[in-house]
Amino acid sequence: MDRYDAQRIEERWQRVWEDAQAFHVENPRPGAAAEERHWYQLEMWPYPSGILHMGHVLNYTMGDVATHFRRRQGWRVVRPMGYDSFGLPAENAAINEGGHPREIVERNIATIRTQMKRLGWAVDWQREISSHDPDYYRWTQWLFLKFFEAGLAYRKEAPVNWCPNDQTVLANEQVVDGRCERCGAEVEARNLTQWFFRITAYADELRRYELPPDGEWPERTKTIQRNWIGRSEGAEILFRIEELDLDVPVFTTRPDTLFGATFFVLAPEHPLVERLAERSPNAGDLREYARKAGAKRGEERAAAEEKTGVFTGYFATNPVNEARIPIWVADYVLMEYGTGAIMAVPAHDERDFAFAQRFDLPVVQVVAPREGEVVEGAAYVEHTGDEVLVGSAQFSGMSSPEGKRAVVDWLAGRARGRDAVSFRLRDWSFSRQRYWGAPIPVVYCDDCGIVPLPYDELPLLLPEVEDYRPRGVAPLASNEEWMRVACPRCGGDARREADTMDTFVDSAWYFLRYAEPHDQEAPFDRAAVDYWLPVSQYIGGIDHATGHLMYSRFFVKVLNDLGLVGIREPFARLFHQGWVQQGGTKMSKSKGNVTGPDELLERYGADALRLYILFLGPADQDMEWSESGLEGMARFVRRLWRAVGEVAERPATDAPATGTLARKAHETIVRVSDDIGRRFQFNTPIAAVMELVNELSRAGADDPAARLAAETAVSLIQPYAPHVAEELWQRLGHERLWEQPWPQADESQLERGTFELVVQVNGKVRDRFAVDAGLSEEEMVARAKASARVQAHIEGAQVRKTIVVPRKLVNLVVE
RNA sequence: GCCGAAGUGGCGGAACUGGCAGACGCGCCGGACUCAAAAUCCGGUUCCCCUCGGGGAGUGUGGGUUCGAUUCCCACCUUCGGCACCA
Numbered sequence: 001m002d003r004y005d006a007q008r009i010e011e012r013w014q015r016v017w018e019d020a021q022a023f024h025v026e027n028p029r030p031g032a033a034a035e036e037r038h039w040y041q042l043e044m045w046p047y048p049s050g051i052l053h054m055g056h057v058l059n060y061t062m063g064d065v066a067t068h069f070r071r072r073q074g075w076r077v078v079r080p081m082g083y084d085s086f087g088l089p090a091e092n093a094a095i096n097e098g099g100h101p102r103e104i105v106e107r108n109i110a111t112i113r114t115q116m117k118r119l120g121w122a123v124d125w126q127r128e129i130s131s132h133d134p135d136y137y138r139w140t141q142w143l144f145l146k147f148f149e150a151g152l153a154y155r156k157e158a159p160v161n162w163c164p165n166d167q168t169v170l171a172n173e174q175v176v177d178g179r180c181e182r183c184g185a186e187v188e189a190r191n192l193t194q195w196f197f198r199i200t201a202y203a204d205e206l207r208r209y210e211l212p213p214d215g216e217w218p219e220r221t222k223t224i225q226r227n228w229i230g231r232s233e234g235a236e237i238l239f240r241i242e243e244l245d246l247d248v249p250v251f252t253t254r255p256d257t258l259f260g261a262t263f264f265v266l267a268p269e270h271p272l273v274e275r276l277a278e279r280s281p282n283a284g285d286l287r288e289y290a291r292k293a294g295a296k297r298g299e300e301r302a303a304a305e306e307k308t309g310v311f312t313g314y315f316a317t318n319p320v321n322e323a324r325i326p327i328w329v330a331d332y333v334l335m336e337y338g339t340g341a342i343m344a345v346p347a348h349d350e351r352d353f354a355f356a357q358r359f360d361l362p363v364v365q366v367v368a369p370r371e372g373e374v375v376e377g378a379a380y381v382e383h384t385g386d387e388v389l390v391g392s393a394q395f396s397g398m399s400s401p402e403g404k405r406a407v408v409d410w411l412a413g414r415a416r417g418r419d420a421v422s423f424r425l426r427d428w429s430f431s432r433q434r435y436w437g438a439p440i441p442v443v444y445c446d447d448c449g450i451v452p453l454p455y456d457e458l459p460l461l462l463p464e465v466e467d468y469r470p471r472g473v474a475p476l477a478s479n480e481e482w483m484r485v486a487c488p489r490c491g492g493d494a495r496r497e498a499d500t501m502d503t504f505v506d507s508a509w510y511f512l513r514y515a516e517p518h519d520q521e522a523p524f525d526r527a528a529v530d531y532w533l534p535v536s537q538y539i540g541g542i543d544h545a546t547g548h549l550m551y552s553r554f555f556v557k558v559l560n561d562l563g564l565v566g567i568r569e570p571f572a573r574l575f576h577q578g579w580v581q582q583g584g585t586k587m588s589k590s591k592g593n594v595t596g597p598d599e600l601l602e603r604y605g606a607d608a609l610r611l612y613i614l615f616l617g618p619a620d621q622d623m624e625w626s627e628s629g630l631e632g633m634a635r636f637v638r639r640l641w642r643a644v645g646e647v648a649e650r651p652a653t654d655a656p657a658t659g660t661l662a663r664k665a666h667e668t669i670v671r672v673s674d675d676i677g678r679r680f681q682f683n684t685p686i687a688a689v690m691e692l693v694n695e696l697s698r699a700g701a702d703d704p705a706a707r708l709a710a711e712t713a714v715s716l717i718q719p720y721a722p723h724v725a726e727e728l729w730q731r732l733g734h735e736r737l738w739e740q741p742w743p744q745a746d747e748s749q750l751e752r753g754t755f756e757l758v759v760q761v762n763g764k765v766r767d768r769f770a771v772d773a774g775l776s777e778e779e780m781v782a783r784a785k786a787s788a789r790v791q792a793h794i795e796g797a798q799v800r801k802t803i804v805v806p807r808k809l810v811n812l813v814v815e
Numbered sequence: 816g817c818c819g820a821a822g823u824g825g826c827g828g829a830a831c832u833g834g835c836a837g838a839c840g841c842g843c844c845g846g847a848c849u850c851a852a853a854a855u856c857c858g859g860u861u862c863c864c865c866u867c868g869g870g871g872a873g874u875g876u877g878g879g880u881u882c883g884a885u886u887c888c889c890a891c892c893u894u895c896g897g898c899a900c901c902a
Binding site for chain 2: 220223227251252254301302304332337338342343345351354422423424616618623624632638674681683686687688690694763765768789802803
């Protein structure tokens, strides 16, 4: 038997698959009956800001196992691949390396493609796409225009997150602990005019999951998304400012405490503040306070030790009791949430209470515990839910929930209030003052305002610029020739939008493009999308829970409402792989702690590496990368090679494959199929096949079931180690294992003639021995009591109770 | 503070529905082969006690349910993740 040579074998089969286009799958022809079961396997596409590391190896190998497994179970499986090549990650990499982003990403893509092929991943290479390709971003722009027409993309001035290092605006989702997700710089607040997607219009829907019947999302991901969206039910109530003849709405979740409102607070950014300042004796202080507060980010404000604020000199009238309460401006009220104005009820809100204490404002309790009484003096009363209203005129005596309802109804009858829901989610800011992204296809015309480009002018190509590095203004603005344009509507002078789109716009729809990736007529082919989507199994990091995964869901819901797709959710089943860590932190290029696969591929081969990364632990848990076990996995591959090779060198016989080795083979089929298929567990199947190979080695190649065991082991390990499996399969006299049906266990072979009877005394195992499988419960007890070891523990005692688990154990309970 | 996940040998982990804790692998120890080494193969490897038959303890801690708990319930500790001046 020749020596196992991973390099030679892997190179050979990769060429075979390439020549056969083994993993290419055609879309069904229009009108063809779609009887076949089909499956869309997808892992999140990589950023080509660098090349592959062990985290990628884990992710895509997992997808690969799932792909082979489904394919061989008779499913029509599409498994595409592409590159998230536009945007900040790629551009920053280019800046670091000092080249043009296009050159850098295209070089990285070429390397990644080579690495992916070297790892033997079963990808349909005819569906390869890149988001920086005009063939792709043309359609990103097309989708923007659709959103714009629908009023779902708009421009507004708003306080936004500014990264001083990357010199660009960031979405809320890209700010982590007050820092830029990409570079770690502390984010500042700036008031800028930016483009937004109206994702808040879908806030309620995004909290619901309209998954297909076989769909399944991890609960923790849904929880993260629901937390991010946030949702509070309450009421909007109008307070009147007589002096200005103006009604100001507030949002509250506690309309039952309306009688306890003792003051009123506006956020510093509230438009009304300037109007009040105009006629206020306190104008100087007011403007100064509002200006300072507006420059602080929410977190800075929250970190403040003591509440701050300024009295405006005005009063608002409480609609329920005509009380006139002072209007303050304070930065603990946020403009972005609710209406940017609140009624302050210090007795029943901790923050209002702290403010009232600080500025010596009255505290009036209007809700009391059912059994308790009204607390005398100024105090904050914790909300328990089981309370009654007090001092609230006709509402007194009602329970808290009844009070809420009754107060809102009363206000609604006088057009002073209504039910309202508030979300934490903000609209998605997606314009970036950066070069490397899809240009936003609009122009600004003095006469016509914002004018979208006509569809037939797409793609609006990203122009070349002298210097693409970020400097606070969009680099595209420096290309004057490109910026100057005739208005598509009136033909007059106009200027282009110089900002580009965020990377996450590109990735919010790429899974649709894969269905018909080279369509020149449309972003995606409706029939192909209807066939393949939603993605059957999506695999990627949980770090995208509030970003990419939410944006993609939003896009699909909008496209559905526009009649462009039939689905309401993009991803039916979602799985998060754990992080491959090095030195205790997630392996990533930006952290500089990466180990790449190239050297390991050379030393151990793709099969050993693929097996090892999945054997390291449960795929959904974080794992510390360590090379120490890889040699052991290479050992296993050689053991497989030898054990199966010895069988292959013998002529096949007609002798029936029976006995313990045959049963082990069938048991292994059951275990592996169940682990991958039902449990989506990838480490234990490897252990199961190891056991089978160990048993085959022990039994020897002349065991009557040796050939069955060898073929089964090779067939079951194929999704993990496709090259060596294919080679051995051929040596066993067969062909094209990648197309062979997944093995089926023979039920009759699983039957055991005996089983191991476990005997416990008082729940402790005292003996175990093989007995006939057909034993009745009485016989099992008799055999148990007959055991000398058991006797030693029940002698002289009385058996008070006997528990029998058929075909498993007997437990004797004694005094 | 609120919400969620996880704690098992020296290490990664297994034990799916309450029924043999530690599968499989790494590492380590011993042996075979060898002039020697590598490779390979065989045996051992949770801890403590032991007269070598075996006995006791043991899945973060403390309780509970049960004939029986890594698994279910309660409280707590630790670690990680999400949210947090969101009215």
